[in-house]
Amino acid sequence: MEYRNEQKFFMSANTAHILRRRVSAVMRPDIHSGGAYVVNNLYLDDQYDSFLHDKLSGSFSRVKYRIRFYNGDLSFIRLERKRKDGDLSFKESAVITEDEYRLFARGDLDFAVSSPHPLLQKVAVLHRLRRLRPTAAFSYTREAYIYGPGNVRVTFDSALRPDGPARPANRGDPPGAGGMLEVKFDRFLPDVIGGLLHGTPLARTEMSKYYCARERKI
Secondary structure, three states, X not given: OOOEEEEEEEEOHHHHHHHHHHHHHHOEEOOOOOOXXXXXXXXXXXXXXXXXXXXXXXXXXXXXXXXXEEOOEEEEEEEEEEEEEOOEEEEEEEEEOHHHHHHHHHOOOHHHHHOOOHHHHHHHHHHHHHOOEEEEEEEEEEEEEEEOOOOEEEEEEEEEEEOOOOOXXXXXXXXXXXXXXXXXXXXXXXXXXXXXXXXXXXXXXXXXXXXXXXXXXX
């Protein structure tokens, strides 16, 4: 099981502008992203909202289930299970079809019982025992940068908004007024990357975009 470190920060528009200039001078854009892109999300929770309450209570170990695709394109969709233990995170994923995504979006998860994929089997068990169902659909604009040593990935996330299967992609969305900075790395964060963050008024947070979508009712 390969865990990664993950740190999140809220930032103002001015701080985001400063950090983009610093980061782009040292790190290179993620070649898979093609610049700014839209991340579409469908999050799942059980009938007790257990995953949301674990986040609100500050549990050290937390799990969440989500479905993710990009730029409104339903040709490649992933179901993900993300586990966090403090600052360490680990993801499992399974590719699903557009038809399966639409079943998830309707809350019809019984089909997962017959899937051979271990992650879909976990979903089936949760659905049967605790009525796992869709609870939040939202998207945001992301800019991603990478740095080889430490396998570092820095992302700027902004323009959080409601989403849906019929919502068109909006690659031209502006970066937005600040947003959230995420820093992910394997065993160590190189000093040169850590130095980019110094001297800026970043606010470390444990709040997730799922929490923001549920509690702020976007």
